[in-house]
Amino acid sequence: MTLAVLSAGGGDALDPPEATRLVADLVSALRAAGASEVERLDDPGALRALSRRAYDANQRVLICADNLVAHASLLRTLATEPGGRSTALVVADPAGDLRDERGKLLPAEPGAGTVRYLGALCVAPADLPTLEKVADRPDLLAALLDAGVVPVATAVRLLRATQVRTSSELAEARAEVAAVDEEAARLRLAVKEQDDFFTTYAVSTWSPAVTRAAARLGLSPTAVTWLSVLLAGLAAVAFGQASRPAMIAGGVLLYLGFVLDCVDGQLARYTRTFGTFGGWLDTMADRAKEYAVYAGLAAGAERIGLPYAWPLAITAIVLQTVRHMTDTWYGALHDEAAARPTPPAGGVGARLTAASTRVQGEAGSAAYWLKRIVVFPIGERWALIAVLAMLTDGRVALGAVAGCGLLAFAYTLALRSLRSLSMGVGVLDKVDTARHRDDGPLVRHLLAAPGLHSPLTFAAVGAVAALVLVAALLFGWVEPPAKGTVGVVGLLVLAAGLPARARHGGALDWLVPAALRAAEYLYVVAVGWAGSVSTPVLFLLLFALALRHYDLTARMEKGAPAGRGTGALAGWDIRVLALAVSTLAGCVTLAEAGLAAVVGGSFLGRAVADWLRS
Structure with a gap:
């Protein structure tokens, strides 16, 4: 649900009957957008009280200038932002005082703007305390931007929206709105703008x-x-x-x-x-x-x-999963x-x-x-x-997918x-780093050493070591089961856990999750080939691991609940250790099949439980 307010927009020259009709149209549009209540904004104290009430009820606040003429669909778009973020209605304008950066609305230097604000703003619950603090400012969007809020830019595109100040502007704006087939435009707007x-x-x-x-x-x-x-x-x-x-x-x-x-x-x-x-x-x-x-x-x-x-x-599943982590x-x-x-x-x-x-x-x-x-x-x-x-x-x-994927990965990684x-x-230090590294108890409680830095270097060394072992087995430089070599490479991969406590705020540390995925997946492949594991079983384990790691990133991208604990066998470190031990014990097939069942079952069970609970 949403609470909505109408603020003074500057339609001073409108005739009273016209102004009354416009407000009535806006109230109707706001209710169609999902507003459970619509109030007139008479003073900042009213906005502060409304913000506090909405925050307590975990509702959004939709603020709309009372001189806005727009398709009702635009207000509904503001009120239904899928990520639950604050959003503002804008139109492309090279002379605007705002800029649209990857869908985010930011202030612009004079002459550097790309969009202009149109007087409609939806504030998400997380930003309501900030709105309450700046409620005295007449320029609410600018005040929110100054306070650090970064709203989503909702562009008009095929629809129409205009703030009017005179009767002639009102008539012209209504004619522009009426000239557009709103239903057809909504359907076309459902298609991604740049695909x-x-x-x-x-x-x-x-x-x-x-x-x-x-x-x-x-x-x-x-x-x-x-x-x-x-x-x-x-x-x-x-x-x-x-x-x-x-x-x-x-x-x-x-x-x-x-x-x-x-x-x-x-x-x-x-x-x-x-x-x-x-x-x-x-x-x-x-x-x-x-x-x-x-x-x-x-x-x-x-x-x-x-x-x-x-x-x-x-090759294709390893390459695509690692690449998607970098994406x-x-x-x-x-x-x-x-x-x-x-x-x-x-x-x-x-x-x-x-x-x-x-x-x-x-x-x-x-x-x-x-x-x-x-x-x-x-x-x-x-x-x-x-x-x-x-x-x-x-x-x-499959060969074409692997070959084209490799070229694309090299191109995107370099640039x-x-x-x-x-x-x-940095970005990895802004989240639960250990969770997105997929560290298990071995790293969290034993291996991670204070004072070490360069987490990407350690993860990259592990990935390269595992890749070299795969190549050595593929070209016959090392004969299976190569227990000693597999064990040494396993130690190099596990060494990626040593700097786990370091701050992951470097310019390239966003590559750490992908490097850890590469190290683990390549080690899975090397151990499987050294232990003569059936390739379908090997693929199944990689499939299960990929689903687990996509689950971590998908929850982050979609704002989903993080879920409960990750389980005793979770963590790349525990799995690498289990594979190294299974090589020494000569039961690699059993270990990889068992890991596939545990990882896949854990993912499914946790996902079902979390979504049922939510």
Whole structure:
């Protein structure tokens, strides 16, 4: 629920009947946006009291100027921000006094603005104490910005909103609002403004029709997500059959599953139906579907006698999971840098940032699309899998995914590292560092040593050591079971826990979670190959680990509850130690199968329990 207030907006020249009608229209729109109460703001004391009452009831406060003429959908958009953050209504304006940085609204120096405030603001419960402190200021948005609040920028885009001050402006604004088909605009606005090439041209051109049909059928976004999971699962089964008709059917099912994967988000934005569980499920389902398809392709290739398919699937799942960890934390780092008042330092990274921003502003240009394609996003990955599966076989599809993924990872890692050095901010120290490192009791209580620094260096050494061991086993430089070598590399990986207590605030420390994932996953692969573990069992363990680690990042990104404790066997350190011991004991298959069951079962049990409780 939301509490709403109407503030004086400056419509002094409006005739009293016009002003009364405009206020009545706004009250109606605010109630349609979900406001349980609408009050006129007569003095700052009233706003302070309302803020305190809303905070106690964990409600939002929607503040709207009484001279705003706008589509009602815009006020509803403000009141239903999916992340539960404060948000303000803005319009693009090069002469504005605000700037939109990655969807965040920040003050701008004169001449450097990109947007202008339109008089409507929704304050989230977490920011209500700040609102109460600045209630005396007439310029509430500027006061909140000065106090450190960073609202989301809600852009007008295809709809219309204007603050009016005269009768002629009122008539003109109402005519502009009436000229727009609000329903059609809402449906088009449900499509992401800047999406990837394949999604833009092969999905978003017709997916709004599916979104409208889903809304009319009363389907929820979560129901559409589950339908997408079903189609992707059927595609994986079809790929596992490996016959040409089955591979073609699998490619078609995968494409349709991806369409529904886009539709669930569009439906949520169109109906303004958001939920923490839905956002979490969408993220987890995307990864689970993709990795199930990898397994289906590998199983199908093995069925027709093609070697090396499972190793390619293992390469793809390790590569994509590690890369997604860098995506998550670089995004968080970029948001942290965008919200700071001072510009980044100069150098190569700053020039790269400026070039990226320039290209990003050239929507539709060749450089713009090349920049979006080269990072090999999910739409391009699924399109490549579908086309190659239909035309060739599972091994070729997996090889292409692994090869393109490796090139994209190298490109993004190099450029993002340079850009992060110019940003000069940390992000991993702003969260529960040990939780997102996935440290277990061995690191937390025994290994972590005070006074050590450079956590990224230790994690990178562990990852490189594990990678070298994998290469040595692959090329025959080390003969299985290589118990001594596996044990030494295990110690090097465990050494990544020594600086766990250090502050992870360095410019490159956002890479620590990805480096730890790489070290653990590569060690899992090395131990499995040294112990002659069946590749499907090895893939299953990596699948379970990936779900566990995606759960950590998805909860953070979607604002989901952190959940209860992580269990006695949780933590990368305990798992690495268990694998090293199992190598010495000669029971690696049992250990990896057992870990897959424990990690997967723990993830499912914790996820179900947390969501039922919430």
